[in-house]
Structures are given as structure tokens and as C-alpha cells.
Amino acid sequence: MTRDMHCTRLDPGAVLFRQGGEARRFYFVESGLIKLTRLSVDGEERVIELIRHGGTFAEAVMFMEHKRYPVTAVTVDESVVLGLSNRRLLDLLAQDGHLALRMLGQLSMRMHALVQEIESLSLHDAGYRLVNYFVGECKRSGSTSLTLDAPKRIIASRLGMTPETFSRLVQRLRGQGLIKLEGAVVTIEDLDRLRARLTAE
Amino acid sequence: MTRDMHCTRLDPGAVLFRQGGEARRFYFVESGLIKLTRLSVDGEERVIELIRHGGTFAEAVMFMEHKRYPVTAVTVDESVVLGLSNRRLLDLLAQDGHLALRMLGQLSMRMHALVQEIESLSLHDAGYRLVNYFVGECKRSGSTSLTLDAPKRIIASRLGMTPETFSRLVQRLRGQGLIKLEGAVVTIEDLDRLRARLTAE
DNA sequence: CGTTTTCTTGAATATGATCAAAACTCGTGG
DNA sequence: CCACGAGTTTTGATCATATTCAAGAAAACG
Numbered sequence: 001m002t003r004d005m006h007c008t009r010l011d012p013g014a015v016l017f018r019q020g021g022e023a024r025r026f027y028f029v030e031s032g033l034i035k036l037t038r039l040s041v042d043g044e045e046r047v048i049e050l051i052r053h054g055g056t057f058a059e060a061v062m063f064m065e066h067k068r069y070p071v072t073a074v075t076v077d078e079s080v081v082l083g084l085s086n087r088r089l090l091d092l093l094a095q096d097g098h099l100a101l102r103m104l105g106q107l108s109m110r111m112h113a114l115v116q117e118i119e120s121l122s123l124h125d126a127g128y129r130l131v132n133y134f135v136g137e138c139k140r141s142g143s144t145s146l147t148l149d150a151p152k153r154i155i156a157s158r159l160g161m162t163p164e165t166f167s168r169l170v171q172r173l174r175g176q177g178l179i180k181l182e183g184a185v186v187t188i189e190d191l192d193r194l195r196a197r198l199t200a201e
Numbered sequence: 202m203t204r205d206m207h208c209t210r211l212d213p214g215a216v217l218f219r220q221g222g223e224a225r226r227f228y229f230v231e232s233g234l235i236k237l238t239r240l241s242v243d244g245e246e247r248v249i250e251l252i253r254h255g256g257t258f259a260e261a262v263m264f265m266e267h268k269r270y271p272v273t274a275v276t277v278d279e280s281v282v283l284g285l286s287n288r289r290l291l292d293l294l295a296q297d298g299h300l301a302l303r304m305l306g307q308l309s310m311r312m313h314a315l316v317q318e319i320e321s322l323s324l325h326d327a328g329y330r331l332v333n334y335f336v337g338e339c340k341r342s343g344s345t346s347l348t349l350d351a352p353k354r355i356i357a358s359r360l361g362m363t364p365e366t367f368s369r370l371v372q373r374l375r376g377q378g379l380i381k382l383e384g385a386v387v388t389i390e391d392l393d394r395l396r397a398r399l400t401a402e
Numbered sequence: 403c404g405t406t407t408t409c410t411t412g413a414a415t416a417t418g419a420t421c422a423a424a425a426c427t428c429g430t431g432g
Numbered sequence: 433c434c435a436c437g438a439g440t441t442t443t444g445a446t447c448a449t450a451t452t453c454a455a456g457a458a459a460a461c462g
Contacts, residue, residue, distance in 0.1 A: 038316060038317075038319070038320040038324070040320060040324040040325065041399065041400050044324050046319070046320055046323050046324050048316055048319060048320070060305070060308065060309040060312050060313075061309060061313075062305075062309075063302060063305035063306040063308075063309045064306055064309045064310060064313070065306070070312075070313045070316050070317070071316065093301075093302070097298075100294075100301035100302070100305065101264060101294070101301070103305060104261075104263075104264035104301065104304060104305060104308065105264040105265055105266070107261065107264075107305065107308045107309070107312065108261040108262060108263075108264045108265045108308070109265060110312060111261050111271075111308065111311060111312055111315065112261075112262075112265070112271045114312065114315040114316065114319065115239060115249055115271050115272065115315065116239075116271070117319055118239070118247070118249060118315065118318055118319060118322065118361075119239040119241065119247055119249070121319065121322045121323060121361070122247050122322060122361040123239075123241040123245050123247050124241065125448095125449070125450085126449080126450065127449095151407095151408070151409095152408080152409070153408070153409080160319075160322070160323040161450075161451095162450075162451060162452085163408080163409070163410090164409090164410080164411085164450085164451075164452085165449090165450060165451075166409095167409060167410055167411080168410085168411080168450095171410080171411090198242065199242055326417070326418085327417080327418070328417095352439090352440070352441090353440080353441070354439095354440070354441080362418075362419095363418075363419060363420085364440080364441070364442090365418090365419080365420085365441090365442080365443085366417090366418060366419075367441095368441060368442055368443080369418095369442085369443080372442080372443090403462105404461105404462095405460100405461085405462085406459100406460085406461080406462100407458105407459085407460075407461090408457100408458080408459070408460085409456105409457080409458070409459080410455105410456085410457070410458085411454105411455090411456080411457095412453105412454085412455090412456100413452105413453090413454090414451105414452085414453085414454105415450105415451080415452075415453095416449100416450095416451075416452090417448105417449090417450090417451090418447105418448095418449090418450105419446100419447080419448075419449090420445105420446085420447075420448090421444105421445090421446080421447095422443105422444085422445090422446105423442100423443090423444085424441105424442080424443080424444100425440105425441080425442070425443090426439105426440080426441070426442085427438100427439085427440075427441090428437100428438090428439090428440100429436105429437095429438095429439105430435100430436085430437090431434105431435090431436085432433105432434090432435080432436095
């Protein structure tokens with residue numbers, strides 16, 4: 001009926017919104033994969049975050065005075081997203097007193113992650129960041145292997161390095177017998193030795 | 202009476218809380234200057250944010266499940282801060298429905314800044330970040346000069362570079378007649394030419 | 403298949419870090 | 433007022449990491 005809530009299926013490469021555009025709605029990911037990117041003046045693109053099933057994004061912007069998206073959102077895989085208008089969100093917040101607290105919690109987690117990212121970028125080298133990513137993904141899934149669910153060049157950008165560097169570092173880890181790589185599946189061979197790199201060195 | 206709200210005067214170098222510590226309260230800065238830093242495993246420190254008069258910090262953490270400070274807070278100058286307990290904040294939120302929205306707004310701004318920082322770190326070089334800082338400070342104050350209100354080594358860390366690099370870059374800008382430096386006061390000589398560096402190059 | 407994009411590998415380069423030492427600042431006490 | 437010492441800043445020389453450019457291999461796509 002109203003247009004303040006709508007569910008859409010999107011092809012890969014579809015643009016949900018652009019950095020700097022007026023923020024009218026925020027999104028919930030039903031399925032698929034969305035990349036949030038930031039463009040520099042000279043057109044370089046950096047992936048800030050990857051959003052998967054169950055994730056929300058752009059919810060933060062709704063509460064700013066100048067409602068402009070700070071990032072561009074583009075689908076990586078075919079995705080189904082639920083969009084909610086600014087207005088609708090405010091209604092929901094009014095109805096449910098706890099929702100605001102839950103959102104504050106969400107944003108806090110997000111901020112925490114961003115702070116970690118900044119630390120990582122300025123205090124650690126690319127090798128560290130890559131290993132940290134592998135170890136982190138394994139911890140999340142509880143498994144000893146992980147699937148790169150986006151093109152490597154996207155992951156590389158997400159980790160703040162070029163595809164070339166990413167490739168070289170992966171090769172090196174392979175050469176040291178720490179990981180195995182079959183297509184998009186990374187298997188950790190020696191998790192302990194990998195973890196050790198994050199503390200010592 | 203209760204200890205859920207207290208105002209303190211602090212000498213320079215005082216530690217308000219440490220990264221990883223249990224988050225019991227958040228803070229409001231009456232006067233002075235606070236640095237929020239992040240420590241890497243090998244003890245390197247990176248300044249994430251500088252908080253001045255009127256600023257709040259650590260308010261985000263209150264809403265997370267694992268309430269642990271993600272940064273360390275240390276006074277740079279003598280400062281007066283107001284501390285509010287977790288409990289007290291929740292009371293205030295219950296009383297004032299709009300407060301939650303205002304806080305969401307605050308956090309959004311903060312997140313926006315962090316995203317910008319990540320972009321800046323991965324897409325731009327140190328020279329860009331320095332100029333960007335100068336231009337940004339001037340825009341904020343409306344003036345054509347700015348005072349470095351913290352030791353240069355702190356500013357350098359905030360900008361994600363070493364003191365040495367900071368010093369060298371400032372010298373270069375001076376040599377090009379773009380800025381003037383007298384003690385801690387930076388005067389912009391040629392704002393247009395400085396701004397031009399942020400777009401082109 | 404042919405075409406396009408992604409990935410890998412190599413060589414050269416550059417930016418910023420590190421190490422080291424000198425110059426400067428500033429507070430303290432003789 | 434000057435000397436001293438701790439901390440900060442500047443400057444120089446060297447070095448390392450990651451980027452860039454280029455080209456070939458592999459994979460994805462129609």
C-alpha cells in the first residue's frame with residue numbers, strides 16, 4: 001500500500017544508493033551480499049563493510065541532521081533486501097521503547113568494529129590484517145575452513161590492500177604450510193601457528 | 202550522595218579508563234582535552250580521537266552486551282569531566298524519549314567520522330591527511346589560522362603518521378609558502394592552493 | 403569457443419617507518 | 433639567572449613494505 005516498506009530482489013552490481021545521496025531509507029538484507037564502499041576524489045574505491053544475510057545498514061544515517069549516505073551500497077551477489085523508510089523507522093521506534101536501545105547496541109558494535117579497523121590499518125601490516133581476517137572468520141564459524149564469498153579483489157579492498165598484495169600474501173601463507181587454498185575455499189592447516197603471528201612478531 | 206554522577210578535575214596524563222576494562226560509566230568533558238587511544242599487541246599507541254569541551258565519549262559502549270571499553274582514555278591537558286553511570290544513563294533514557302534519538306544522532310555522526318577516517322587511511326597519503334586536517338580545522342573555526350592544542354606527536358598519531366613524518370610534511374608546506382608556523386599556531390597563507398591539493402593530484 | 407574480467411607473478415618504485423643524533427622547550431632547583 | 437634534565441621536535445640516512453605498472457594465466461560468461 002504505502003511505499004515505506006518494500007522488498008526487492010536485485011541482480012549483482014545493482015546500486016542501492018550512492019555516497020552523498022539523500023538518505024530516505026535503510027535496509028535489511030534477506031539474502032545475498034552487499035558491499036558498502038567509499039569513493040575517493042580520484043575515483044579509487046575502498047570497501048568499508050560487507051553485509052550478509054540478517055545484516056542491516058544505513059540505519060545510522062537516519063538520525064543525522066544532514067541525511068546523506070556516507071557510503072555507496074552495491075550488491076555483489078544476487079540479493080533480496082527489505083527497505084524501510086525513515087518515517088516508518090521513527091514509527092517503529094515510537095511504538096517500541098526497546099528498539100532504540102537495541103539500535104544503540106547495534107551501532108555500538110559497529111563503531112567498535114570501525115575503531116578496530118583504524119587500529120589495524122595504522123598499527124599493523126597487511127600480513128597481520130590478512131591472518132587476522134582468516135582467524136576471525138574461523139572463530140565466527142567455529143570451523144577450520146572458510147569460503148571467500150566475494151571476489152578476492154573485494155576482500156582485498158575490505159582489508160585495505162591491493163589485489164596483488166592479497167594474492168602474494170596468500171601464496172606466502174600457502175608456502176609456509178599454514179593454509180590451503182582450493183578455489184574460494186581456504187582451509188587452515190595450522191591454526192595455532194597462524195594465531196601466534198597475531199601476538200608475537 | 203550516590204556515586205552514579207560525579208565531576209572530577211584531572212591532572213594531565215590521568216587515566217580515565219583502559220581499553221578492555223569493564224565499562225561502568227561514560228563521560229562528558231567540561232574543559233580540557235582527552236585523548237582516546239588504542240593499543241596494539243606490541244604496545245604501539247594510536248590516537249583515535251581527541252575530545253574537547255562539550256564532547257562526550259564512551260557512551261556507545263553502554264549498549265553492548267560485553268561492556269568493555271574499546272579504547273583507553275587519558276587526559277592531555279588538565280581537564281574537568283563529568284562521569285555518569287550506566288544505570289543513570291538508562292534512567293535518563295527512560296525519562297526522556299527524545300534522548301535516545303539524540304544519542305543515535307550523536308553516534309551516527311561519530312560513525313560517519315570513523316568511516317571517513319578509514320577512507321582517508323587507505324585511499325590517501327599522509328600529505329593529504331595533513332592538509333585535510335588543516336583545512337578542516339579552519340572551516341570549523343571560520344578562521345584562517347589554527348592552534349595545535351595538543352603536542353604534535355599526538356596530532357601526528359591522530360592523523361595516522363609518525364612525528365617525524367608530520368614534522369617533515371609541515372616543513373614542506375612551509376617551504377611552499379602555503380602555511381606559516383609560530384609555536385603551536387598554524388596560519389594558512391594560501392587556503393585556495395591548499396584546498397586544491399585535496400581535489401587534484 | 404571467444405571475450406572479458408579476475409587472478410597471479412615479476413620488476414621497479416615510492417612512501418613512510420625506523421634508527422640515530424642534534425636542537426629546542428620547559429620546568430625545577432642551585 | 434643559569435644550569436640541568438626530561439620530553440619533544442627536527443633533521444638526516446637508511447630501509448622495508450606495499451603500490452604501481454606490465455604482462456601472462458586462469459576463470460567466468462555469454
